[in-house]
Amino acid sequence: MPRLSRRACLALGGAALAAGPLGCAPSKDAPGYPATWVGASAERGHRLRSPGPAGGWPAAAVQRRASVLVVGGGVAGLAAARTLVQAGIDDVHLLELEDHAGGNSRAHRMSGMACPLGAHYLPLPGPDAREVAELLEALGLSRQQAGRTVYDERHLCHSPQERLFIDGAWVDGLLPPAPAGSPTLAQYRRFAQRLRELGAELRFAMPTLGSGWQAGHDALDRQTFEQWLQAEGLDDARLRWYLDYCCRDDYGGGLAVVSAWAGLHYFASRHGFHVPGDGEVEREPVLTWPQGNAWLTERLAQALPDRLQAGRTVLRVSESRHEVRVLAWDEARQQAEDWTAGHVVMATPLFIAARLLAQAPSGLVEAVRQQRHAPWLVSNLQLDEPLQGRRRDAPPSWDNVRHGGDPRALGYVDAMHQSLRPHAGPTVLTVYWALPIAQRSALLQDSAAAWAARVVADLAVVHPDLPTKLRRADLMRWGHAMSVPVPGLRGSAALQALGRAAGRVRFAHADLSAYSVFEEAYTWGVRVAGRLAGELRSRRVS
Template identity: 65%
Template sequence: MTARLNRRDWLAQMQMAALGLVGCRADETPLAGGWVGAAAQRGHRLRTLKSGALPVAAVQRRAHVLVIGAGVAGLAAARALGQAGIDDVHLLELEDEAGGNARGHRMAGMDCPLGAHYLPVPGDEAAEVCALLADFGLARFAHGRWVWDERHLCHSPQERLFFEGAWHEGLLPPAEPGSDTLAQYRRFSLLVSQAQREVGFSMPALHTPWTAAHAALEAVTFADWLGRHGLDDARLRWYLDYCCRDDYGADAATVSAWAGLHYFASRHGFHPPGDEEAEREPVLTWPEGNAWLTRRMAAPLADRLHTGRTALQVIERLYEVEVLVWNEATGQAERWTAHRVVLALPVFIAARLMGTGASEALREVAAQAHHAPWLVANLHLDAPLLPRLGTPSAWDSIAYGSTGLGYVDALHQSLRPHAGPTVLTAYLALPVAQRAALLADDWRPWAQRVIGDLAALHPDLPQRLQRIDLMRYGHAMRVPLPGTRTSPAHQALSNLKTRVTLAHADLAGYSVFEEAYTLGVQAGFSLARTLRRSRHA
């Protein structure tokens, strides 16, 4: 039988975690770890430069189309251009690996994510995403429906919640029969279904025409909307806050009611306990997370993908676009000249690169945009953690009442016949006020915070921990504030007719794979049509 900690030992471990004493293992060996990913100084190079201090280019390069930013949208744009027959396409990426928020990592020979770690099985509205997954052998269309490769669907148990001393399957807090909690779960479910029928939602959202009903929902916060409908149960409100922080990086009091409902209504709805028609949303996941997808998107680019390149300036001329770039490896500036440029970057970076050449709409949206900082921590454990009461180890685990986003087990998808060493990936969506602290040099306070949170669930974790690697995102994802999509400036961005094309999830008002990929594909094919027309003019 597996040994269990008694209550006194468990409480002692909890106190150690609270005091921040879990930074060392039992043998007093200092904790190994540190920051991974590019240094924050790369991203801040543009911010600290003044126009008169721009470096002189030592290298001149040319491309027919230049894509700046090799995240999901940039990779999608390059892929679409290639499919449309535009071959001279080069990508510039600040980091040392493509993928943006969907990059991967490796610890002790085990793959793990550095960002996005799953993709919900797309519906028919996400035709572009379905086509990508089919190309990668993850799905095939047979007898009028998509059939998914079971090997890439999340294994069971998929999710669990630590609630009142035990693990429960699923992330929705339990509700007793006849309780007000259960009644509010059912009421919210009916409201989500009503919104699906009467307002309309899809994933990606750009495939749903924007109406006055959508605008009305976007005018208020999700928390205000819930309050108007008498939905104030503590368990329901915690769960909805968790969902908003998980997808948007901010709570229900911050995001719009449209965004809060979109989380559920654009996919499989909301199902209260006892709903016989409820079907858990299937998700595709891999040990390295969505890096499984982005690495395959980047592979065909070969030497046309240039990593470690920080864009400093974009100048649109009459017949071409000039881009000044800093090569992080050589310490030299490069000047690229292209007929067309795709800026697959957050709006505030795109506006800064364009400078005085940025459109009024882009400058206004950049000033309005609110981006959430994120911390992603990968913890290498040398052995399985001791089990607790309830549901056994799952892919995704979170504690009720926590402000964190829980953790995923990178080896949950493994087919190994016995448990062993693994990597847990923990996520924190942080308030903007903590961005400066996140970007400070010392990683240890953040490591202790993560370890303390997880030790409250697994008191033996500090003794199992071998190393912790942390990835920080100062501006991880755009938060869908009230008024985001309704803004005239936001709507005007999609109608700009210049040599510089925008393609980023920021244009959707929030950051998920489906939006970024679809926007990138649409930008790539639209640009290809423009280039063909100009060639034959």
């Protein structure tokens, strides 16, 4: 995902805006551009809320069998299916709710320009992300040369990578500037030092399966990041803003919501915290594409042409001693399918798994009780020409963030920044908002035009020419975008037990790591499926 004093609402394309309870909301006048909901179907997901008009499930029109059935075609589900097939388990099928797989890593197109609907970049994998490193090499994104990993530069984020609008101008990077000798710089250094000390005491790894959970992790996990910062005397406003931004960006919740473990893990498991002026620091290299991480999931899905059953809304999963029965609804044919499988990998968010299972295990029920999921809004804004800049500002970058804007806003990425187009021209800005959980209903009920107007109003403060160049807005709403690592969740015994499940139903999802990123989801899919494949091969041999 990308890396916020409100001002008065602006007049946008002749449409008057009035401040409402959720920020800038449009008047009854329509905006000067079409705004449309795209992507995932809320209606399909909400089909699980009731058993149907007659009080029961529909009779199946089709009977089908599989050795292993994967439920959910997000990153974890695609990884699980790929692993099972590579292990020689031929009769594998994957059921996916939407018409295209990819989960939070799906793509969109506007006037031929690819853009993301969700996750849009992948940090280069560290030594603990062996499964992700293997995938990147298999997809031709990396290669081994003279004992080191070399990445295809076409897929590394092009420069300039990041900029921040603060104090009336764009500056390079996302960390707010701190003058020499200032209290802000002193607190930057204090936080960096504490991070190094904790990294020496405890292991922070991505994926978190490599962390080796200890009592020290638990102590951090039981308190909020804000409580930890307060106890450390780290109260500088600019430091707090940056740390809050990073947590909302990766976790969907700010300092007062996520655990101290999560806030520290963000830095300690990846690139650390580098203080400006304290030595030469290279920006963290990331892989990205115009369509975001859909570049990866599209290739994973293409490798499962006859095994991926898209447009299937799973209604019920019933485990018995000898088999698992899965009732699914074929959205295209409008008929029910009855699947029988030896094993099922539940690669859905845990709260969905709890709804689907006829008899949800107690550990699953407890884990779901502890979880909170953040709603997200992803807005793709099609522009007919580039936005204007000022010579004294940092140049347009891939990732662009405004300091002091709408507290829900996370900035935007330029979808065409990664193209090899030699000239400036039309583009798509993908704008990310992480919403408070209390606004989930509004995300579903308010119109696309209303949400687009709020997004455009916030951006128009720093880009006054945006409204006149905006031709279309396509919005994607994620009601339950990601698990928020609230205090106590990552160290939960219930969560750990689900990851070790050994029955006919297994669980593989980033929710098991308490937060949602590609590395966690992919690793869970590979490891759970690999363990299951090993058991199935052993039984054949014996």
